[in-house]
Amino acid sequence: DSGVTQTPKHLITATGQRVTLRCSPRSGDLSVYWYQQSLDQGLQFLIQYYNGEERAKGNILERFSAQQFPDLHSELNLSSLELGDSALYFCASSVSGQGSEKLFFGSGTQLSVL
Amino acid sequence: GENVEQHPSTLSVQEGDSAVIKCTYSDSASNYFPWYKQELGKGPQLIIDIRSNVGEKKDQRIAVTLNKTAKHFSLHITETQPEDSAVYFCAASRGGSSYKLIFGSGTRLLVRP
Numbered sequence: 555d556s557g558v559t560q561t562p563k564h565l566i567t568a569t570g571q572r573v574t575l576r577c578s579p580r581s582g583d584l585s586v587y588w589y590q591q592s593l594d595q596g597l598q599f600l601i602q603y604y605n606g607e608e609r610a611k612g613n614i615l616e617r618f619s620a621q622q623f624p625d626l627h628s629e630l631n632l633s634s635l636e637l638g639d640s641a642l643y644f645c646a647s648s649v650s651g652q653g654s655e656k657l658f659f660g661s662g663t664q665l666s667v668l
Numbered sequence: 669g670e671n672v673e674q675h676p677s678t679l680s681v682q683e684g685d686s687a688v689i690k691c692t693y694s695d696s697a698s699n700y701f702p703w704y705k706q707e708l709g710k711g712p713q714l715i716i717d718i719r720s721n722v723g724e725k726k727d728q729r730i731a732v733t734l735n736k737t738a739k740h741f742s743l744h745i746t747e748t749q750p751e752d753s754a755v756y757f758c759a760a761s762r763g764g765s766s767y768k769l770i771f772g773s774g775t776r777l778l779v780r781p
Contacts (some may be wrong), residue, residue: 556711556713559709585767587767594772596757596771596772596774597712597771597774598771599768599769599770599771602767602768609767610767610768612768618669644711644712646711648767650765651760651767652763652767653699653700653761653763653767654699654700654763655720655766655767656702656714656717657702657714657767657769658714659704659712659713660711661710661711662710662711663711
């Protein structure tokens with residue numbers, strides 16, 4: 555168990571809908587990351603937060619947004635969902651968000667858009 | 669942009685044999701290279717990592733080597749066991765206050781009993 559908690563584990567929704575994925579980092583970790591894993595794209599970095607502030611952005615679509623709250627949990631919001639958004643979404647956390655720290659991943663949220 | 673290439677995509681070995689997975693990175697400023705193991709239905713789990721000031725690191729049956737000049741690094745698993753069967757990902761990142769860990773495409777390792 556990595557200590558990173560993601561909910562829900564599975565999410566099934568329809569095209570055009572909006573969903574929210576939730577992540578609680580390991581105790582003591584200030585930085586949270588979101589990754590998307592699909593069969594054809596592998597593990598793609600979406601966005602990083604540190605202590606409530608956005609710190610780095612990857613290939614995150616404009617339809618997607620994220621935030622990190624004062625209690626350090628994070629939410630990834632996906633809107634106007636398309637079939638191609640179906641994927642595993644992982645949250646990870648690290649202590650201070652520096653580029654050579656160990657990153658710990660949650661078990662992921664499997665999103666299916668029908 | 670940053671890119672990490674990983675080979676092979678699939679690898680099948682007999683139990684007890686060694687397995688080697690190779691990765692090449694494009695960003696010469698990369699200085700941290702972790703390896704992750706992902707089992708079915710689970711998130712990636714860090715198994716070993718190496719920093720650019722070190723050429724080799726070992727942890728029991730696994731080892732990682734780094735060649736900064738050639739910009740490639742490898743994972744070596746010796747005396748493989750069926751429980752080593754999983755997907756392995758290499759990754760690279762540069763130091764600094766923003767952390768974009770770039771992953772390779774993964775290697776599916778099958779250890780045959």
